[in-house]
Amino acid sequence: MRIATWNVNSVRQRIDHLVTWLGDCAPDIVCLQEIKCVDEAFPREAIEALGYNVVTHGQKTFNGVALLSKLPFEETTPRLAGDDDDVHARFLEGVVTLKHGVLRVACLYLPNGNPPETEKYPYKLKWMSRLLEYSKQRLLAEEPLVLAGDFNVIPKAEDVHNPAAWVNDALFRPATRESFQSLLGLGLTDALRAVNDAPGQYTFWDYQAGAWQKNHGLRIDHLLLSPQASDRLVDVGIDSYVRAWEKPSDHVPVWIDLDLETA
């Protein structure tokens, strides 16, 4: 069972890349972020033609998330609980049936939070505390659970080329990193770090200033696993090669292989 996450930075701009990569990677479930379109504008036919079920939670211009799955969805739920006034399309949960029980996958696009002296940063921290509460509740079920997406969090200094330049950035501020650590404190496992402790495992390179060519990247796209999922973790990969394609997203796909039997 391969589960992937990718911030595509506009699915309509990236549909050719997405179709090619789906063929290369052959994931069973995919979490997409920043689709940047309403549900009706999502290019679902091209993806359904590859055998995927498609569920979107879109928004005009900004944000927007989608789930693709070769297994049928038992249920899908948009929006993260805890703030009825939050209209950003940043969260979509899907449940699929396994041979024994279910697998729950939450696709998330966590707020960026910059500039940190504006209301954007408190919004980010509140969103993270809502995610913490969601995770606490879901972990009580003791089921395979995957939180996958663009977290906009640099967890540690080894996850950014020049950490000193990022100390006051919303992606790397102490309060941001502490909130991410509290997720791990609940018993969630950072999948990449479970198999690879090397520095520089980047998932994002800015478009500006030759960041890709200089390998000035960030690790901000993550898959967090409940104990029932991390027990089944076999492999993790970062498909950084797509960043070298023409007109790429600034993020690249990250995937995990879980040894789970399907029905």
Added chain:
DNA sequence: ATGACTACTCCCAGTAGA
């Protein structure tokens, strides 16, 4: 470094991203 890219939008200069 006032910067750099890319994508969006009541169409095109302003906003957002990270």
